[in-house]
Amino acid sequence: EDQVTQSPEALRLQEGESSSLNCSYTVSGLRGLFWYRQDPGKGPEFLFTLYSAGEEKEKERLKATLTKKESFLHITAPKPEDSATYLCAVRSYGGSQGNLIFGKGTKLSVKP
């Protein structure tokens, strides 16, 4: 069964304190791993897609990396506006085209 586990559930950082969020997955053939940002009461906002182990993508203070078993979302020198829940999702060869398997997310709080 395809599964996504994110850790930690919650993370509190001081502004400027870099850290990483983890997404571990088991999937029957990976078609893609996705990172989203979700603010309270809003829909997920697309950040990155990674397709193969070793791939990395960057956007401002965020950098996503992928291995065969997990993905990391690195946040460098975070600011309070980076506070949100970060969701990881996978699409497998066994699923329908729209069926992303989501983790429960990591709630990030950045204090000034």
Add this chain to the structure above:
Amino acid sequence: GAVVSQHPSWVICKSGTSVKIECRSLDFQATTMFWYRQFPKQSLMLMATSNEGSKATYEQGVEKDKFLINHASLTLSTLTVTSAHPEDSSFYICSVQTGAPYTGELFFGEGSRLTVL
């Protein structure tokens, strides 16, 4: 990416009534849209795939007679929750996929919060 709009953002209804939620793809012609549901502190779960001009495909465990989906045009899909009950209270989010099937990114709407009293 694609810009996806949902309406209403939130709705409160009485038990037994029906509620319709609209999902519009503003800048992309979507032959396929997807409806997800998110309970508090839980993962997003795919409910159904909405296909333009044909019947929706429902995920296992989702009642098709309760959650009616209509995809009448390339820019509009609607989800109607029929005879709503308090356990249907949730955050409903639609999405649009750009690019090729199975490989493109999914872009989500702002979500619709349903509360059934």
